[in-house]
Amino acid sequence: MKFVSTRDVLQQEKISASQAIIRGLAPDGGLYVPDGIPAFSESDILSLCQKSYCERAAFVLSKYLDDYTYEELLEDCLKAYAPSSFPGSSPCPLVRVHDNVYVLELWHGPTAAFKDMALQIMPRLLSRALRKNGVDETALILVATSGDTGKAALEGYKDVPQVKIMVFYPRDGVSRVQKLQMMTQTGDNVSVCAIKGNFDDAQTGVKKIFSDKAFAKKLGDQGLILSSANSINWGRLAPQIAYYVSAYCDLLNAGAVRYGDPFDVCVPTGNFGNIFAAYLAKQSGLPIRRLICASNKNHILTDFLSTGEYDRNRTFFTTMSPSMDILISSNLERLLYFLGGSKKTGQFMSSLSETGLYRIDAEMLDAVQKEFTGFFTTEEETAQTIRRYFDDYGYLADTHTSVALHAANEYAKNAGREVPLVVDSTASPYKFAQDVCKSLRPDLSFEDPLNALDQLVEMSGKEIPYPLKGIAERKIRFEDVIEPAKMPEAVLGFVQRD
Numbered sequence: 001m002k003f004v005s006t007r008d009v010l011q012q013e014k015i016s017a018s019q020a021i022i023r024g025l026a027p028d029g030g031l032y033v034p035d036g037i038p039a040f041s042e043s044d045i046l047s048l049c050q051k052s053y054c055e056r057a058a059f060v061l062s063k064y065l066d067d068y069t070y071e072e073l074l075e076d077c078l079k080a081y082a083p084s085s086f087p088g089s090s091p092c093p094l095v096r097v098h099d100n101v102y103v104l105e106l107w108h109g110p111t112a113a114f115k116d117m118a119l120q121i122m123p124r125l126l127s128r129a130l131r132k133n134g135v136d137e138t139a140l141i142l143v144a145t146s147g148d149t150g151k152a153a154l155e156g157y158k159d160v161p162q163v164k165i166m167v168f169y170p171r172d173g174v175s176r177v178q179k180l181q182m183m184t185q186t187g188d189n190v191s192v193c194a195i196k197g198n199f200d201d202a203q204t205g206v207k208k209i210f211s212d213k214a215f216a217k218k219l220g221d222q223g224l225i226l227s228s229a230n231s232i233n234w235g236r237l238a239p240q241i242a243y244y245v246s247a248y249c250d251l252l253n254a255g256a257v258r259y260g261d262p263f264d265v266c267v268p269t270g271n272f273g274n275i276f277a278a279y280l281a282k283q284s285g286l287p288i289r290r291l292i293c294a295s296n297k298n299h300i301l302t303d304f305l306s307t308g309e310y311d312r313n314r315t316f317f318t319t320m321s322p323s324m325d326i327l328i329s330s331n332l333e334r335l336l337y338f339l340g341g342s343k344k345t346g347q348f349m350s351s352l353s354e355t356g357l358y359r360i361d362a363e364m365l366d367a368v369q370k371e372f373t374g375f376f377t378t379e380e381e382t383a384q385t386i387r388r389y390f391d392d393y394g395y396l397a398d399t400h401t402s403v404a405l406h407a408a409n410e411y412a413k414n415a416g417r418e419v420p421l422v423v424d425s426t427a428s429p430y431k432f433a434q435d436v437c438k439s440l441r442p443d444l445s446f447e448d449p450l451n452a453l454d455q456l457v458e459m460s461g462k463e464i465p466y467p468l469k470g471i472a473e474r475k476i477r478f479e480d481v482i483e484p485a486k487m488p489e490a491v492l493g494f495v496q497r498d
């Protein structure tokens with residue numbers, strides 16, 4: 001298996017999985033995609049059913065990262081998903097909530113959000129990739145975050161040798177808990193900076209740095225190469241495929257399906273990475289019937305999936321599910337490539353950067369709609385759904401999960417409830433405690449958002465996850481707030497510090 005850029009029409013450059021992980025983004029601005037998709041057979045899946053999560057994940061990864069051995073990957077998985085980082089019976093338990101609705105809890109890791117599933121293993125994959133390719137330079141990871149990626153990347157990369165990491169987040173676009181988590185980050189090789197702008201400004205800033213050759217040269221002179229931990233990196237995407245395979249094994253083991261029976265998947269979506277991993281799992285043979293793309297008030301994807309027009313010329317809203325407040329869903333580019341090829345993808349992407357808009361043709365839209373359907377959830381519906389799931393089923397969902405639960409129910413109105421529906425739960429309710437509390441008890445208000453954590457314990461009787469305990473007492477280390485234009489300067493300041 002080789003990797004090509006989504007925009008490389010002639011496919012002039014084919015690289016290995018480990019090289020794709022080192023590079024992150026292709027030189028032409030495209031994203032790396034495999035030139036073929038591995039198939040999982042019935043006997044593969046049935047034998048995975050008997051295995052642990054780490055063995056399942058190592059199997060899936062060995063197919064999608066084929067210049068790593070199964071043994072290397074198993075070793076990395078055992079470290080990444082160790083019970084000390086992911087306490088509990090499984091790193092990502094599948095919980096039946098009602099009827100045929102299951103929640104795949106992806107937030108039991110060190111930052112209480114689903115990005116840990118990828119970012120606990122990604123640094124190990126990168127570190128191996130550097131060794132495999134004889135690279136002596138230090139990898140400088142730059143991350144733009146809408147909140148969860150940044151913290152998860154910092155936790156994953158802190159104190160990893162041959163790596164430095166710098167994270168940019170929108171000052172007003174992340175929750176108080178998220179901000180505190182980042183401002184108090186430990187580790188000698190880390191830096192964190194807030195920017196005046198939204199997530200897209202941060203992401204655009206990082207992308208600009210990545211495509212600036214003169215800047216790369218400056219870094220090169222200091223023994224540094226740029227690498228990304230954003231969900232555009234193949235090393236982020238591949239580990240996410242594994243939990244869909246694992247969830248299917250869990251459904252089989254629970255007797256909810258027989259081999260080959262379909263199930264639906266509903267994903268609270270922002271950058272389109274998580275749901276795209278589900279799409280790949282389907283291409284590899286999982287009998288996923290429909291991929292339900294759940295959006296919040298920023299429903300650019302819902303509109304795209306119904307009309308074929310992707311138009312970012314619209315108001316950006318800050319919502320209570322901030323990790324989904326995104327107007328440019330980068331990983332959608334990979335889907336465009338698989339369904340339309342690199343020539344069209346290149347055209348769509350230049351149109352997007354020039355006019356903020358592109359439209360796919362009827363044939364492509366048809367192909368998209370065969371796989372995906374989109375629903376969006378308003379703020380009021382998000383709050384109601386949190387309340388309803390807690391009152392009716394005793395299930396406490398965070399704001400992002402609630403967006404997806406509502407979408408799943410909208411979908412079931414037409415599709416029925418015969419087929420099991422797996423809804424991704426992407427954050428612990430405690431990570432967004434204030435909004436979760438207010439949804440349950442609209443009469444409450446909190447002077448300090450952190451008080452909501454204790455209030456939530458009182459209401460739900462559920463424990464605060466270990467990563468969020470005592471967060472207010474930790475030492476603040478990073479307080480800088482800068483204009484997006486100053487991001488390159490901030491990077492140089494960080495790498496020149498020592």
Ligand SMILES: *Cc1c(COP(=O)(O)O)cnc(C)c1O
Nearest residue numbers: 148269270271272273274323426
């Ligand atoms: C990142 C994130 C999402 C969105 O996932 P994408 O892969 O970007 O679509 C949803 N919920 C939470 C809590 C997240 O952190």
